[in-house]
Amino acid sequence: MPKRIFNPLLVLFALLLFSCSQKEKITVLAAAGLKEPITQLVNLYEKNRKGVEVNLVLQGSGDLLTLLEAKKGDLYIPAAASYMGEAVRRKLIDPKTVGVLAYHVPVLVVKEDKAKGVKNLDDILQRSLKIGIGDPKAAAIGKLSVEILKRLGLYGRFMKKVVVETATVNQLLLYLRSGQLDAAIVWKELARKLKGFKVIPLGGEVEKVEVGITTFSKNRKAAEDFEKFLLKHSEVFEKEGFSP
Amino acid sequence: MRILFISAVYLLGFSLFLSLAVFFLSLEPSEFLKLLIDFEVLSALKLSVWTSLLSTLLVLVLAVPAAYALARYEFPLKRFAKVLIDLPMAFPELLVGFLLLVLFSNLLTPLLEKLNFEVVFTPKAVLLAEIAVSLPFAVKVLYTAFTSVDLRLEVVARSLGYAPLEVFFKVSLPAARRGLAAAVAVTFARSFGAFGAVLVFAGGVRLKTETLPVGIFLNISYGELEKAIAMGLVLIAVSLGVLLLLEYLKVEG
Numbered sequence: 001m002p003k004r005i006f007n008p009l010l011v012l013f014a015l016l017l018f019s020c021s022q023k024e025k026i027t028v029l030a031a032a033g034l035k036e037p038i039t040q041l042v043n044l045y046e047k048n049r050k051g052v053e054v055n056l057v058l059q060g061s062g063d064l065l066t067l068l069e070a071k072k073g074d075l076y077i078p079a080a081a082s083y084m085g086e087a088v089r090r091k092l093i094d095p096k097t098v099g100v101l102a103y104h105v106p107v108l109v110v111k112e113d114k115a116k117g118v119k120n121l122d123d124i125l126q127r128s129l130k131i132g133i134g135d136p137k138a139a140a141i142g143k144l145s146v147e148i149l150k151r152l153g154l155y156g157r158f159m160k161k162v163v164v165e166t167a168t169v170n171q172l173l174l175y176l177r178s179g180q181l182d183a184a185i186v187w188k189e190l191a192r193k194l195k196g197f198k199v200i201p202l203g204g205e206v207e208k209v210e211v212g213i214t215t216f217s218k219n220r221k222a223a224e225d226f227e228k229f230l231l232k233h234s235e236v237f238e239k240e241g242f243s244p
Numbered sequence: 245m246r247i248l249f250i251s252a253v254y255l256l257g258f259s260l261f262l263s264l265a266v267f268f269l270s271l272e273p274s275e276f277l278k279l280l281i282d283f284e285v286l287s288a289l290k291l292s293v294w295t296s297l298l299s300t301l302l303v304l305v306l307a308v309p310a311a312y313a314l315a316r317y318e319f320p321l322k323r324f325a326k327v328l329i330d331l332p333m334a335f336p337e338l339l340v341g342f343l344l345l346v347l348f349s350n351l352l353t354p355l356l357e358k359l360n361f362e363v364v365f366t367p368k369a370v371l372l373a374e375i376a377v378s379l380p381f382a383v384k385v386l387y388t389a390f391t392s393v394d395l396r397l398e399v400v401a402r403s404l405g406y407a408p409l410e411v412f413f414k415v416s417l418p419a420a421r422r423g424l425a426a427a428v429a430v431t432f433a434r435s436f437g438a439f440g441a442v443l444v445f446a447g448g449v450r451l452k453t454e455t456l457p458v459g460i461f462l463n464i465s466y467g468e469l470e471k472a473i474a475m476g477l478v479l480i481a482v483s484l485g486v487l488l489l490l491e492y493l494k495v496e497g
Binding site: 060062063065066086135137138163164165166167168171174175178179180 | 345346348349350353362364365444447448449450461462464465466467469
């Protein structure tokens, strides 16, 4: 009796082991804000390369850096170039493998019923609006916003109107949508999804979305193949509102 | 059996102690001392302490009468109200903060704006979020405490000439003092450790609505892990101090 239970289990176990060794696995650590294009690309890739399984971890770029420190993952796709620079500096990413996938473009969004006559950043400072900004220490959008404001000489006046600095750009979207904010600087690809807001291009600074392979990757070949695939299909990023 | 059960206590207690020790040793002592007087750490500590103390006080003012009413009186929709008060215990904190944000955005902000009274993104939002996440637990603990007070005590006190309010303050409340101490402990602990609700409702603005838990989150996302660890240690030290104090007061009482 015990034998009859045991045997199918053994077979199953053997099959499981077999299938595991057959399929190559790579783990991609990507910034949560890149969810749409990356998920599409992973699905596309898995359809084309039957033998490879891609694990996708979507978190904040900084949190992912902590995972890299723990020697986890094969590819790293942070939302901003500074994170990639930091990962290279800590010898977690091989600098020879770093390539540009797309660009984030910052835009100004203003609530439509308060946007009459607003054409640029200077205009929103003339009105009584509640403004939000990304925390320049934590969010890539915040750092870039500060650079733009400083270039235009508006930084001091802008910050006087800021009611909240958020650690993530998604938190800015939450407050825009719930009505706590009238205006903010966010990424173009996210602004597209906001309803009832006027989107005003800012020009100038953009942020690089880069991909790189970890120095400790055990599946270097598969990782390189996946990276090549990503770089070849930048149109997916473009479709989602990024700049090629 | 005794040894087995006691060893469960030791296992739980000491595995936490071990992880605390490792956490503590990951910082250089000199670095830790420097971070202890860091402006951001002190500012977060100050905000956390005063909001949690005030939150504990306000929660008790609300929860004591509510719990007593639920334990002693019959009134319409009582069971429904009780379930509604209990319900947020099952919510993740994020949802509590989100509910508060939506409530204030859609209903209260237009009203408050006329009065020039800002709540969201201010320390008032921190306080409200802490109250919201700890209130249901306080009511639950106090309700259990009041139901276990012998009703006959109150009846006798009443027959001996105490007014209802005197019965409450001189008989029921002292008889439920252990429950009251537990409620203080649980409310302070929940308020002091509140994170998700505070982050969403108060924005997590550096140095402005940055409590210790929010500060830990911010510093992890800044990559300043030493400061995050220092804040974690300060949070643990304060919680430990307060809970130990209450534990020994309870025994004395």
